Amino acid sequence: MAEVQLFGLWGSFFSHRIEIALKLKGVEYEFIEEDLSNKSPLLLQYNSIHKKVPVLVHKGNPIAESRVILEYIDDTWKGHPILPENxxxxxxxxxxxxxxxxxxxxxxxxxxxxxxxxxxxxxxxxxxxxxxxxxxxxxxxxxxxxxxxxxxxxxxxxxxxxxxxxxxxxxxxxxxxxxxxxxxxxxxxxxxxxxxxxxxxxxxxxxxxxxxxxxxxx
The missing domain is CATH 1.20.1050.10 (Glutathione S-transferase Yfyf (Class Pi); Chain A, domain 2)
Structure with missing residues (x-):
């Protein structure tokens, strides 16, 4: 299993936000395409509240909601700050x-x-x-x-x-x-x-x- 996985959808701008952030940071990740009409057991497990994409899984720990994920990425990986320091x-x-x-x-x-x-x-x-x-x-x-x-x-x-x-x-x-x-x-x-x-x-x-x-x- 990859250290970083992204459960997303090809046409979702929410998923794309996370891809941008990971690429800006130079983080390698595995993209897992979801079928929202037939959601995978893993997606339902990792985001049991909203049952939506995107979900970032880092070292087995899931994070949901795109803006929350963006801040997590910025806190976790250095290089190209996403949020200002001030x-x-x-x-x-x-x-x-x-x-x-x-x-x-x-x-x-x-x-x-x-x-x-x-x-x-x-x-x-x-x-x-x-x-x-x-x-x-x-x-x-x-x-x-x-x-x-x-x-x-x-x-x-x-x-x-x-x-x-x-x-x-x-x-x-x-x-x-x-x-x-x-x-x-x-x-x-x-x-x-x-x-x-x-x-x-x-x-x-x-x-x-x-x-x-x-x-x-x-």
Missing amino acids: PHERANARFWAQFIDEKCRVALRNAYGCQEKEREEEATREACELLKTLENELKDRRFFGGDRIGLVDIVANFIGFWLGAIQEALEVKLFTEERFPKLYRWSEEFVNCSIIRESLPPRDKLISFMRRRYGLSS
Whole structure:
């Protein structure tokens, strides 16, 4: 058995977060693909509460929930810090990571999942406002972590890659360079980093997956 195992799903941006962190740290790991319609006994054992991916197993000890796993990786392996050393900056990074997960991601999901026109327009407005807030936090930095990828960038991988695939699948344009020039530039910088690019799922496969997920023909 490998010392480090990652139970994940090829198309999961939550799983991809962990792959990014491990690759940035230079940690070798075994990726174990899960079938969420037929979850393995090990996954159910290692994450008995949520029964979801990702789960990191290090020396036989499981850790669940992607943001918790990211901090564990940063505490366990040195090199390429994911979180800042300064306590205030660390707290700020945690705040924006939570903002992305609990505000931006939820608003975008609502915007793309609404069936009623009026509610869709309201959800789209909210999503745009939140993305603009995130863009204002980015300012003119290359990454949220400064000159290197950090916690906020990793958690924002959904915006950096998955959002474009969803937009292409649904043939909609919410996240555009015209609306969010700085955030859009960040997404291109992020995706074109060699470590990020090497671990991304095939775009065509992801688009087909998203079309099926939203009930469209592939």
